[in-house]
Amino acid sequence: MIEELENILERYRKKGGNIIALLQDTQESLGYIPRMAVRFFSEELGIAASRFYGVATFYSQFRLKPVGRHKITACCGTACHVRGAEKIIGGLRKELALPAGEDTTPDGEFTLEEVACLGTCSFAPVVMVDGGVRGKTSADVIVKEIKAIRKKPDEG
Amino acid sequence: MVRINIDGKELQVPAQSTILEAAKNNDIFIPTLCHHPKLTPFGGCRLCLVEVKGFLKPVTACTTTVGEGMEVVTSSPEIEELRRLVLELILSDHPNDCMVCEKTGSCALQELAYMYGVREAEYAGERRNYETRDGNPFIERDLEKCILCGRCVKACDEIQGVEAIDFGYRGFRAKICTSYEEDLDCEFCGQCVAVCPTGALTGKLWKLKGRPGTTKEIDTVCPYCGIGCNITAHVKKNEIVRITSAEDTWNEGWLCVKGRFGYQFVSSPDRLVRPLIRTAPKSGMPSLGRKGIKWGEVFREASWEEALDLIASRIREIKETHGADALAGLSSARCTNEENYVFQKFMRAAVGTNNVDHCARL
Amino acid sequence: MKDNTVVRVCMGPAGIAAGGKAVLEAFRETLADRNIDAEVKEHCSSHQVGCLGLCARDVLVEIGRNGSKTSYQYVKPDMVGRIVAEHIVGGTPVKEWLVDETFDTFYRKQVKIVLADCGRVDPEDIDSYIAAGGYEPTREVLMTWIPDDVIEEIRMSGIRGRGGAGFPTGLKWELARRSKGDVKYVICNADEGDPGAFMDRAVIEGNPHSVIEGMLIGAFAIGANKGYVYIRAEYPLAVERLKLAIKQAYERRFLGRAIFNTQFSFDIEIRLGAGAFVCGEETALIASIEGERGMPRSKPPFPVNRGLWQRPTVINNVETLANVPYIIRKGWAWYASYGTEKSKGTKVFALTGKIRNQGLIEVPMGITLGEIIHEIGGGIEGNRALKAVQTGGPSGGCIPAGMLDLNVDYESLAKAGSIVGSGGMIVLDEDNCMVNMAKYFIQFTQAESCGKCVPCRVGTKRLLEILTRITEGQGKEGDIERLERLSRGVKTASLCGLGQTAPNPVLSNLRYFREEFETHIRDKKCPAKVCKKLLRYSILEEYCKGCGACMKACPADAISGDKKKPHRINPDRCIRCGACFEACKFKSVARD
C-alpha cells in the first residue's frame, strides 16, 4: 500500500493539489480512505490529520471502510422518487439484509449506494449495477440480478 | 474612522471593525455564542443577526464590517423572534442536565436561555447521543453539549497551531472530531476548554469539585516556567479545584497543560508536613524512585523548635571550626523574590559567606 | 451496394439504460451480414439532447438517407432486422414503429440557443465546433473589443444567472472587473446538484466548447487568467468530454498564453466535486476548490470582491456561460428579443415526472406553464389528472394545476412561491402526495446541510421530523403552525442559500395544498394513497375468490380465510405493506 501512497503523494507534489484531490486519488487506488493513509499524508505534508478526516467525512463520495465487490447505485432523484425509488431501495436492503446504518453487506460482496441524481430522470426509476445503468426498473428486476451475481463465481 | 448609527446612536468607529465590535465598544449588547474576540469570526450561531438599512435580509454582526453611514438596528420583534427560535433549536438538541454540569453558572448558553426565557423546547425531537467517551486524562469532551460553535477548532488552530480537532461529518451529524475519532492526543493546553461556551469541554479534574460562584477565586502567577502566566486559582475547602486564566490578562487567558491542569501537586498526600531529623546513618545513595523505603526508619518527626535550634547550633559550630566559607547555600528559582532576597541576606549577613547560588544555570 | 445511409443510435445514459448498446450492435451485425456499407453512429452519446431530447422513448434510432431523416422510438434489438430489411434495403419505413405525432409538437414551441449546437457539433471534435462558428466570438472579442464592451453587451442582453438565484450576469462581471486585485478567477459551476435537473450535464456532454468559450470571454471581461470548472464526479462522461475539449482547446492555443496572439492568456483546471449539494453555493464551492470542507462563508464579503483564495472571483453556472458565445455572435438585441421584460432569453428545463414527453427542453422565458405541459410535454402520462408542477427542485416549490397560465420567468414563479432555479420541472399527478413531496425535499436538504449554522442544521431536521410524523399519522394539532414558524425562521436566519431556500417546498405546498396536510393530521388519511402508514387494507368479500394469493403474499400473517371462501385482513396485524393489494388478481383488496 505504501508505494501507492507515495505515488499519489508524488503526483500531488508535482501538480500541486489539495486535500480533496489527494483523498480522491487515494480512494481511486485503494477503494477507500484507510487510517494509515491519512497518517502517512499528514506526516509527509505537515497537514493535520484531523483536517483530512473532516474533509473525508464531509463529502459523501469518500468511504472510510472498504467498498463491496459489487456496487449497486440507486438514484434518489426527484423523478425516481415520484416513481418509487424508496420502494426499490427498501426491497434491495431487504434482499441484501443490510444492517441498519450500513451500506455494505457483512461479507463485503455488495455495497448499496444512494445518489442524489444520476441525471437520467427521463428513465426513472434508475439503478446502476456494477456501472451498468438499469432504467425504468423495479426491485424485483434488480433482486434477480443480485441473485444471478451471487450464483456465478466472481471473475473479478 | 467611519460614522455609523446603531439603534439611533450616532457613533464614530474604526473603519475595519465589525458591527459587533462597534456595538460592544459602545456598550450596545448583541447576543452571541460562536463569536470569540480572540478568534476569527464564524457566523454560525446566528444570534448576532441585526438589521442593516439597505440589506434585504438580517446580517450577522460578527462577520459584517461597518461602512460609512451604515444604519444598524440590533433589536426588533422580528430579530428577537429569530434569536428565540435559534435558542429553541439549540436547546432542542442539548442535554437538560445543568444541575450536574460543570459549566452551570458560567455557561453562555444557559445565560441566554435565561435571558430569553426559553425552557422546554417547542421543537423537541431527536438528540445526538454519543456513547463513547474520550479517554484522555485531561479534557472531558461531552459532545452532546457541543453547539458546533467552532471556537475550540479555531483556538486549536489559530492560537495553539496544533489542529488536533476539526469539524467532522455534516448537517445534524456534524461533530467536532479528532482524526478517525481517536482519543485526544495533543498538547492538552486546554485553550479549547477555555473558549468553550458550554459544558462540552471541561477539565477531567474539575468533576464535581466545585463550580464558579461556589469557589473562592484568587489571582496569582503560574508556578511553572519563566513566562509567568497570570492564573486564577479556584479554591474550595482549602483545596485548589480549578485553574483558569482571564481573557484580559497579558497572556490573554492562554495557558499550557502544566499551568492549567498541573495543580494537583499542591494537595498531594506526599507533601512534607512536619520537620524531620535524621536518625539512621546516610546510605550514600538516594532511592531514585525505588519504592518501599520507610522514611520512619531514617528520619524522625520533630517540632519546629527542635529542628530550628539544631540547625542554628550546627551552623554556629561549623562556622567556628571551619570558617563561614565552609558553609554554602542554594536558593530556589521557584521561591519568591522576597524569599530569595532573604535567603542571600541570610547567607551573607547571618552566616557570613557569599557562597550562595541558585539553579539559574541548570 | 454503396449507400449514404447513416444510422444513429441513441447512446446517452438514457439510451444506454434502455439497451442502446444491444441495438447498436444489432445494426452493426445485420448491416455487416447484408454487407451494406452504411455508417452506424453512436448518436445520443454526443447529441443526447440536441437530436431528440425525448429520452423517454429510447432507444431512439434515426436513419438518415439522402438528406431525409426518419426516427424510430422504443427500438429493441429484435426490431433491427425488420428495420434494415424494409427501410434501409426496401426503402419504406416501418410505420408502426416510427415516432408519433406529439414528437413534433415537442419542438414547435422550443427555442434553441444553448442547446442549438448540441447534436449538430461533435463534442469530441473541436473542428466540428469551429466549423459551426465556434471560437469566432472569442477571437473577435479578444482582438477587437475592450472588456467594458463585453460587459456592456452581456448587461444589455439581460441574461441572468441560470444556476438559480438569477443574478444579472453583466452586473456580476462588472463588479468583479471593478474589484481591485491583480489576480482574479472565473469559476464554472458544474456541480449540478438539484435532483431532477440535468441540463448542465447535457450541455457539457453535448457542446463543451461553448462553456470553455463562455469562460474565456468572461475571463477577458473581468481580467482573469485562471479558471476552474467545478464538476460532479457523478458525471463521468461529462468530465471525460470536458477534459478532451480543454486538451483540444490548448492544442489550438485557444487556451494558454497569448491567445490569438493577444496579450491575453487563460488557463482552465478541472476540479471534481466530491458529493455535497451545498457546494453549489458559491462560497462553499470556493472552499471546496480550496480543498476544504464545503462550508459556506458569510457574505459580505462577496466572491466578486473576496472569493477563491481571497481574490475577486466570478462564479457562473454552465448554462449561463454556454449562452455567452451566442450572445456575442448574434448580439444582445437578438438575445433580448426573447423572453419577458425582466427575464430575457431562453431557459433549459428538465421536464420529468408524470408527463408524456420527458427530457430537456429549451423555451423562451415567459412561456406559460400550460404550453410546456400540454404542447411540449404532450400532456399527462396515462389518463391521470395533473396535480401540480414542481419547479426549482429542493429550493423551489409547487405550482398547482389551476395556475397553468402562469408565465415561466423569474418574477412570476417567485410571485407564485416557487423559483426558476436550475430548471428542474417535475410534473405531479393525483397519485403524488404533497406532504410526502415536501418531506422528500426536506429529507434531501436536511441530508445535505453542512451543519455550520443552527437554523439549517437543527431547523431542517425538525422540519423533517414534523413532516415525517404527519405522514405517519402522528401529526399533532399545531404542527402546521410549527412548520410555518420554523420555515420562516430557517429562511431568514440561515447562513447560505441552501438553508434560506430549504423551507420553500414546505411553504409552497402549505400555501396551495394546506387541506391535504390537514387531512393527514386530523383524519389520518393520505388522499393520494402514498403515505403507507395511513393506508387501510380490507378485502371486498363480493369479489374475493379465496384463492389465497394474498395470504401467501402477506409477510405479517394478517390474512386468514378458508380456500374458496372470502378472506379477511386482521387490521391489528396488518403492517400496511400493500403486498396483498399487489398480489390479488381480482382487485378484491381495497385500499383507502
Next chain:
Amino acid sequence: MTNSIPEIEGMEVIFIIGSNTKESHPVVANRMIKAHRRGAKIIVADPRRVPMVKFSEVFLKMRPGTDIALLNGMAHIIVKEGLLNGEFVREKTEGFDQWKKSVEEFTPERVEGITGVPKEDIVRAARLYGLSRKAGIFYTMGITQHTCGTDNVRAIANLVMLTGNIGRESTGVNPLRGQNNVQGSSDAACMPNVYPGYQKIDMPGIREKFEEAWGTALPPKPGLTATEMMDAAAEGRIRAMYIMGENPIITDPNMHHTIKALGSLDFLVVQDIFMIDTAELADVVLPAACSFEKDGTFANTERKVQRVRKAVEPPGEARDDMSILLEISKRLGYDMGHDTPEKVFQEYGRLWPAMAGITYRRLDGGGIQWPCPSGTHPGTRFLYKEGFPKGKAPFSSVAYCPPAEVTDEEYPFVLTTGRNLFQYHSGSMTRTVKSIEKHAGEPYVEINPLDAGRLGVRTGEMIKVASRRGEIEIRARLTKRVSEGTVFIPMHYREAAANVITNDALDPVVKIPEFKVCAVKIEAVR
C-alpha cells in the same frame, strides 16, 4: 529578554536557536504563532526537529554544539552581502573591523561542514535575519548549557549588533528563562558575586552600602557557584549546605559526583515541599509552603514583577520559606528587621534603584517590568532604547571550538538533554500530578529510526545508554525528530536520570555545565 512577550506579535523575523519554545515556553510559542499568522518569518536552529519547525520558513538542523560556527557563518554572509546596519555599527558599537576578520574564515562551505546544515539554508537564514530591521532572537539552555555557552551568547550578540536588531519595539534578543522565578532569584542576588540588582560586591562603595543597610559586616570576596560548591564539598572545603527548593541530585550533571559531594557533607539542610531525592541525604528536612500558599512576587523572563497571592493554607505544619529563614537568622543572633513579604520588598526596592518604583499596591493593577525607578514610572517594556549602558557595545571575536566531549569508536552517539512539554525540571511537582503521570510518566530516549534499525531496537524496547560517567536503562522512542548519531533524553525522570550520564565540564566564565553534548554508547537490553 530585552523585549516583552506581547511585542513578539509585531516582529518581522523570529530567529529561534537552541530553544524548544513550544514545549518549554508554550505561551511564548502562542505569540510566535500569532506573529506567524500575521506574516512573520520564523527561523529555527536546533539539533532536533522541534515542534516550532512546523511554522518555520527555514529550519537549520545542526549538529549539537556547533552554534558558534552557524552564527559566525550567518554573520559572514551578512557582512559579505552588505546586509549589515552600517549606521548602527558606526554609532552604537566598537571593534567591528577587527571582529570582521574573525568571521572571514566562516564561509558557507566550511560552516556546512561543521554544522551539517546545507549552505543554501544558512544563506537563506542569514538573508532573512540580515535584511530585517525588526527581528527578534530567542534562545534558552540550548545556547547556554555548553562549555562554550558564553561564546555562544557573544556570537548572538555580534549578530544583533551587526544588524542593529535591538533597542526598539519588537526588536531585540530574548533569552527565555526556564523557571517561574529564575529572573527573580538572579535579581535578588542569589549569586556568589553580586548583591541584589546585580551590584558587584567587589565594586567600590557597594559592599559598604549594603553593610550600612543591613547593619552588619559582610564578607568581601565573591563565593562559589552551585557547580563549584559540589566540587568543594567533595573535596571537603565545604562542610555544610543549606538547600532551599532545589534538587541538585537530579538537576546537576554527573549525578554520581553530586551524590558523593552531598554525601560527604557534615551537615545538610533541605527545605522543600516534597521528600525530594536530595532530601534523602539531608540531616534535617524542613517542610515548606508552595507558591499557592504564600504571598510575594515573581519576576518573569521579561523582567516583569508580578504578585503571587496566597490561595490555600500550607499542609500540616509546613511554613513559608521566608519565616523559616527569619527564625534561624534570629537564632544566629541576626534579626533581619522585617517580617512580612511586603516589608522585605520595600527594603529590596530601597537598595536597588531599578526596583524602586514598584510597590505591592501598584502590582495589584498588573505586573511592572523593571527598570522602574520611580512611583510614576510605567516600567520598561524593552531595553536599550537609549543605547547601551556602557556606551558603545563591543564586538567580540569568538572562535569555534568543539564540545568538551566528542564521539569516538567507543562512544559513537551524541547525547543531548532537555525538557518535554508535560514534566517540569526535576519532576518534584509534576510527577505527583496523576493525569500528567498517566500521559507522560515514563522516561524515554529519542533515537533516529535508522540508528535504531542498525541496533535492532524497536519502539518501546529498553536500551542501555552509557557514558564515561554512568549508564541508565530506558525505553527507546523511535522518531525522526533527532538526526542519525544523536539521541535525546528528557531530564525529568529520576528512575532513568539523564544526569547520571551527562558531562560536568563547565563553561569557564559562568560555570554552566555542558548538558547539551556528551558522548554515549547504546546497546539493546535483551
